[in-house]
Every structure is written in structure tokens, then in C-alpha cells.
Amino acid sequence: MDAKFTRSEKKFNWFSLFWEGVTHMSLLGKTLWIVVIIKLMIMFGVLKPFFFPDFLNSRYQNDKDKAAYVVEQLIDRTNHTQ
Amino acid sequence: MEILNASLVNWSRAQFAMTAAYHWLFVPLTLGLGVMMAIMETKYVRTGDEKWRKTAKFWQTIFGINFAIGVATGIILEFQFGTNWSNYSWFVGDIFGAPLAIEAIVAFFLEATFISIMFFGWNRVSKKAHLTATWLTILGATLSAYWILVANAWMQHPVGMNFNPDTVRNEMTDFWAVALSPVAVNKFFHAVLSGWGLGASFVVGVGSWYLLKKRHVDFALKSIKMGAVFGFISFILLAVTGDGSAYQVAQKQPMKLASMEGLYKGKSGAGMVAFGILNPNKQAYNDTIDPYYFKIELPKLLSLLGYRDINAFVPGINDIVEGGYTLPDGEKALSFDEKKERGQLAIRALANYQKAKKEGRDSDATEYKNTLHENYAYFGYGYLTKGQDSIPHVPLTFYSFHLMVIIGFYFILMFAIVWYVVHKKKMETATWLQYIALWSIPLAYLAGQLGWIVAEVGRQPWTIQDVLPVQAAVSGLSTGNVITTFILFATLFTLLLVAEVTIMVKQIKKGPEL
Numbered sequence A: 001m002d003a004k005f006t007r008s009e010k011k012f013n014w015f016s017l018f019w020e021g022v023t024h025m026s027l028l029g030k031t032l033w034i035v036v037i038i039k040l041m042i043m044f045g046v047l048k049p050f051f052f053p054d055f056l057n058s059r060y061q062n063d064k065d066k067a068a069y070v071v072e073q074l075i076d077r078t079n080h081t082q
Numbered sequence B: 001m002e003i004l005n006a007s008l009v010n011w012s013r014a015q016f017a018m019t020a021a022y023h024w025l026f027v028p029l030t031l032g033l034g035v036m037m038a039i040m041e042t043k044y045v046r047t048g049d050e051k052w053r054k055t056a057k058f059w060q061t062i063f064g065i066n067f068a069i070g071v072a073t074g075i076i077l078e079f080q081f082g083t084n085w086s087n088y089s090w091f092v093g094d095i096f097g098a099p100l101a102i103e104a105i106v107a108f109f110l111e112a113t114f115i116s117i118m119f120f121g122w123n124r125v126s127k128k129a130h131l132t133a134t135w136l137t138i139l140g141a142t143l144s145a146y147w148i149l150v151a152n153a154w155m156q157h158p159v160g161m162n163f164n165p166d167t168v169r170n171e172m173t174d175f176w177a178v179a180l181s182p183v184a185v186n187k188f189f190h191a192v193l194s195g196w197g198l199g200a201s202f203v204v205g206v207g208s209w210y211l212l213k214k215r216h217v218d219f220a221l222k223s224i225k226m227g228a229v230f231g232f233i234s235f236i237l238l239a240v241t242g243d244g245s246a247y248q249v250a251q252k253q254p255m256k257l258a259s260m261e262g263l264y265k266g267k268s269g270a271g272m273v274a275f276g277i278l279n280p281n282k283q284a285y286n287d288t289i290d291p292y293y294f295k296i297e298l299p300k301l302l303s304l305l306g307y308r309d310i311n312a313f314v315p316g317i318n319d320i321v322e323g324g325y326t327l328p329d330g331e332k333a334l335s336f337d338e339k340k341e342r343g344q345l346a347i348r349a350l351a352n353y354q355k356a357k358k359e360g361r362d363s364d365a366t367e368y369k370n371t372l373h374e375n376y377a378y379f380g381y382g383y384l385t386k387g388q389d390s391i392p393h394v395p396l397t398f399y400s401f402h403l404m405v406i407i408g409f410y411f412i413l414m415f416a417i418v419w420y421v422v423h424k425k426k427m428e429t430a431t432w433l434q435y436i437a438l439w440s441i442p443l444a445y446l447a448g449q450l451g452w453i454v455a456e457v458g459r460q461p462w463t464i465q466d467v468l469p470v471q472a473a474v475s476g477l478s479t480g481n482v483i484t485t486f487i488l489f490a491t492l493f494t495l496l497l498v499a500e501v502t503i504m505v506k507q508i509k510k511g512p513e514l
Helices: A014-023 A027-051 A063-080 B006-047 B050-070 B075-083 B086-120 B127-156 B175-179 B182-212 B217-252 B254-261 B301-307 B317-322 B336-358 B362-383 B394-423 B431-439 B441-457 B479-510
Strands: B161-164 B169-172 B272-278 B292-298 B462-464
Touching: A014 B086, A027 B050, A027 B075, A027 B479, A063 B086, A063 B336, A063 B362, B006 B050, B006 B075, B006 B127, B006 B182, B006 B217, B006 B441, B006 B479, B050 B086, B050 B217, B050 B479, B075 B086, B086 B127, B086 B169, B086 B175, B086 B462, B127 B175, B127 B182, B127 B462, B161 B362, B182 B217, B182 B394, B182 B431, B182 B441, B217 B254, B217 B301, B217 B394, B254 B317, B254 B394, B272 B301, B272 B394, B317 B336, B336 B362, B394 B431, B394 B441, B431 B441
Parallel strands: none
Antiparallel strands: B161 B169, B272 B292
16 A cells, blocks of 8 residues: 655655655555546546536525425425325 | 425435444544554654554554545535535534534644644654654544544533524523533543444454464564453443443443333333344334344343433333333433424424514514413424334344344453464464454444444434434435435445445554554
């Protein structure tokens, strides 16, 4: 998982930590990053926009309309839930 | 107006349950293994023993695989809040959003920041700095769990809020009441300790596999010894926090407690079922069929654990539906019908308030608002039709609870035996125990899943206890859409699980670099 460094205990630097971590990454580390990236692309690139739009945001522009819709639902469902 | 049907509600629930169940396959190992590898690294820093460093690094690699595959799987639950449960999300947004926002901003970033030092920094920062990063990563993961469980606990026991009929939202009035709710605190310790127990089971099981294969024996024995001690302590504490959680359930969700015990007719000095088989012919709470085929009961224990009094009255399902018994605070319990009436009164008051506000009748609006608030505690009962609707699935809740408890005590025994055998330096030759430890890993996962089934199935029909049932919380989507996304999630999560198991098994077979 961790990078295979040849130098030891260099002065700490965030950029070089990440840069060397990524460039010296083991095969396992690379595999995991690929899995993570594919997963996030499916979640945020496909599932969220195409299958999980925010129900209220996609129908109403402002909070007042959203509240009006929800209150209508809460009142109506007392009698019409099957 | 959208007409809802039971199929939409059930598919939406099934989708959420499936997502949460998969998510909880990844989280507990992160919590448990994380603490164990941090303890191992602490031993390395304190003793300078390179073997502890290599042991810690191996488990850190396994932790990394689990973390990478599992990370962000919980976000899908948040997608579902906005799409499938939009009424709920709007209704609770301000309260539910706060803990989730804290989780994302504080805990997740703490975890995400220090995990990079933990993985990339072994040779780049000092031993102590690396150890600090490891502990802070685990602290971040654990704090994440805390805020998620605060949100969940609020649904089980809503506190610290006031319903605003103008915005149609519950608004937070007391942050600390929400953040430090006793339900949340107990739930946090119980859930996190279950992760610790699972982590210990995993370490002992994998260590035993190495012993069976006669590979990396020294590493395996070191891991098993630590896992056994850690697991034993975790499961003892799990029993203690489980008692705390059940006490909270008895006080705040008596219907859930009655379902966990299959208790239909309440009594004083109630016993706790140690083992029982329910009668599947019992269909309704008020039929005359005996709920049990068979049971072994520990006398008075349910009263003692639920109310800290061996003679306390524990209400059964029938009592809770029919009301009339005396509550611990001396009040008379309302029946389902009385609660339903008050719930309908609250919903009517909300409707009338909206109308009065539109028509500018301010004094009427004030009166309706007062009526709404006076009856708000029973708001959700206005959506239910009959007493049976307020009862969760008793067999699923009952068997899940009892099986979880049995597995919990099994692990106390198993870890005690492993600890003893390791102490006697006989673990290497105890093949039978190595097999038991290895094949017990799935049991630890099962116990965690069962715990969540008890918590979530046991609180049905409520998304928010007594205030909002599932049929009022769900969005008016088509059932077909929900089924489609259910299949998508099932596929995605199954692929992730296969990836996790494949990569992890490969890494375990490869073994530590000693």
C-alpha cells in the first residue's frame, strides 16, 4: 500500500509527501486508486445525475414552494395512503 | 395529490436497507482494525521492536484495502434521502443535516488528512509523528461514526427541536440535547465496540489461517494474542453497552423492546427469553394464539434490565396498543386509538393553520398552531389506520435480537479460550481452535448486521419515532424507478464486495513482509 521510498525521514513537506507517495505507489495502491476512481465516477457521474436527482430541487425553485408541496403531501396522505 | 402504494414504500425501504447493510460490511472493520493496528504501532514506537512495525504495516495494508473499497459507500444513503425520502429530508433537514455536516467537515477531513501521512509517511516523518497520524486517522473514523449515529439516534428518539408549521420543518432548539442524547451516546459505544469486536475476530481468524498454513508463525501468534485480548474486552464492553442501549429502548421505544422479546401480554417482574421459538401462526396482536411454541425464560431479568427494578411492569405489544397501564412517570399510557385521534388532530391543525395563514386569520392561526404543538408528539399516528400498523415485524426483530446476543456471548467465550490457549503457548498446535477462529469471522459480520436489523426493523413503522411513519416520509416516485435503482445498487455493491474480498484474500495469501 505505501510507497517504496529509498530515502528516509526527509524534512516534512506536504507536496513531496503526496507526489512521492503517488509516483512510488505499489501495484496494490494503484489498483485501489483505480477502484476508488471508478466507483466515484459511477456514483457521481452516473447514479447521482441520472438516477438520483433531488426530488424537491428538481421540481421546485424555492423553499416556499418546496414547503407548500411537502405540507400538501403530509396532509393528503392521512386519508389516501393505501 | 399522489396516491402511494405499499409496494413503493417497501421497495424504498428495501433499497435503503440493502445500501446500509452493504455499507456496514466495510465500516466496522475500519473501526476495529484501525484501533488494533494503532495499538500495534504504539508497541513498535515504545519498544523499537521491528516485528511490531511489520505487523502493524501488514494490518494497515488490509485496513487500506477495506477503507478504499468502502469509502463513500455511505454517500449513496444520502442520495436516497434526497430522492426517495424527500418528505422526510425536508421535514427534518435542519436537524438531520447538522450532524451530517459536522461529520463531513470535521471528522471526514481529519480522517482524510492524516490517512495520507499514515500510508505515505512511514519513512518521511518521525516515528511519533507517524503514530500520531495513525491515531488521528482512527479518531476521525470514529468521530464520523459518532455524528452519523447522532443523526440515527435522533430518528429513534427525537429531541431538541421544535416543529415550525410555516417552513414545515423541525428546527433545532438545543444542539446539545441532540448531540448528547443518551440514545446517541449508547448507540455510538455499542456500534463502535461491535466494530472493535469484528476487527479482533478478523485479526484472530486471519492469524489462525497463517497457523493452519504454518506460515509467518511468530507474526500470527503476536496478532492472535493481541486480537484475543482486544476482542475479549470489546465483547465484554459490548454486553455492557448493549444493556445501556436496551435500557434506552425500554424507556423510549417500548414497542421495539416488546417485539425484541416477542412479549404480547405485559407483566410485572417479566422474564427475559434466553431461547425461544415463535409460533408462526400468530398473525395479529389481538388473536388468541400463543406467541411461542417453546421458550426458556430467565426470571425477572427483562424488568431488571429494562427498568432497573426486578418487579417493574414491562408492557407487551397488546398493552402498548390498548393503553391504560401506568407509565414509569405515573401517567396513564394512551391507547393506539387515542394516539391516532391526537395525531389526526395535529394534522388537521396543520392544515387549518395553513389555510388560516393564507386567509389572514391570524388569531385562528395561533389557535391551530397551539393545537398542533399540543398534539405534535403523536403526529405520526394520524397516518396509521389500526393498531396492527404500529407493530414492527415481530419474528424478524425477535430472532435478530436473540441471535445477535447468542453470537455476542459466543465471542466472549471464544476470545477467552484463545487468550488462555495463547497464554499457555499451545495456540500453534491447537488446530481445532484455529479452524473455529477462522470460521467465526463471518459470525462477527452477521452479529453487526443483526444489530442493525433490530434497531431499524424494530422501530417500524417510524422514520421518526411517533412523528413520521414511512408512508408519509417517502417520495411520490414510481415503484419501477425504485426497483431499477435497487438493482443498480445491488450490482455496484456486489462488485465492490467481490473486489474487496478478492484483493484482500490475495494480500493475505501474500502475507506480511517479514
